[in-house]
Amino acid sequence: MQEELITDATLVSSYIKGNESALEILIKRHKQKIYSFIYSKVYDKDVAEDIFQDTFIKVIRTLKKGNYNEEGKFLPWVMRISHNLVIDFFRKNNRLPKFDNSGEFSIFSVLSDTSLNAENSIIKEQVEYDVRRLVDELPEDQKEVLLMRIYNDMSFKEISDKTGVSINTALGRMRYALINLRKIIDKHNIVLTN
Amino acid sequence: MAKNYTKISIETSNDLKPKDETIDFLLNYSKALSVLKSAKVEFELVLN
Incomplete structure (x- = not known):
């Protein structure tokens, strides 16, 4: 109950000062929203898990280095990081769905029309x-x-x-x-x- | 009776959350990470 009353901004500054438990509250407070957002883009639980982890590694490093800009709000900032990582993932894996026939995988090998022409x-x-x-x-x-x-x-x-x-x-x-x-x-x- | 093939909303699904191990990893990573800043160089130390 007490955890809900503490604002994100207070928790962030507490974490920067060395209070590790503040991070735990922040992660647990926003984990579902962030994970769901990532999953809604990649539709793969393992990939979503990896991107979620990378997002918070970035968050932790930025906060520990003291590079966090307190003008913005915490959740939108984390969401932006995760969004960028999702884009990186698609760029790296070239996994944006393509329905042309140029690659090895052809969608028509899965979707076939068995009716006679x-x-x-x-x-x-x-x-x-x-x-x-x-x-x-x-x-x-x-x-x-x-x-x-x-x-x-x-x-x-x-x-x-x-x-x-x-x-x-x-x-x-x-x-x-x-x-x-x-x-x-x-x-x-x-x-x-x- | 007609079947409804309604897509379950991602936002309302309670299954969509990271594993506890991932959260534990992040918390341990945070505890292990120290950043040392000198005048020109920045060091990141991860202690096991």
Whole structure:
């Protein structure tokens, strides 16, 4: 309670005269404000910790050397020191966010758009249309199994139940459907890529 | 129910304060630091 009543200016002059505990009060009084300010600029707790420490090392050295100008207020002065150190940090590390592609790090390696562009979307539609036409060329029993398996996502058990053939027959029809599709594709040199 | 993705205000966060070790370091550094001034030269002494 008593600590709150003592002004910053009184504490500073007390510290300059050699009262070390005055510094403790000053640091504890302003630590959150100063640390939050630094953190709001660098968004890294470790870096904020380092800059906070460097700020007060500068404060301590300036006060001990007797170079502190008492005209200004203590907190804005400390804030100015920390602000300058934040600028130094960004200059030194060149860590200002850059969104160009000149450096090693590209923001687009992290942010990618997986949706198809207009060209790929047209190609995809064309490929799907071609596949459907090829499937239509298959014998009816093979086509039926392939459509149920691939387009309706049914299991061979379900296909077997629905068509009234054994699972092995359904598997065989699926196998022949794929073999025949490959044959048609090879024979006509059809390219089905996106 | 809609989720609110509200950014926590930095100023109101109580987590944002330096570690106690950092404060201790600074206080010890201050106690260890002496500045000697002569006519032309200034010395900084850090005593462990």
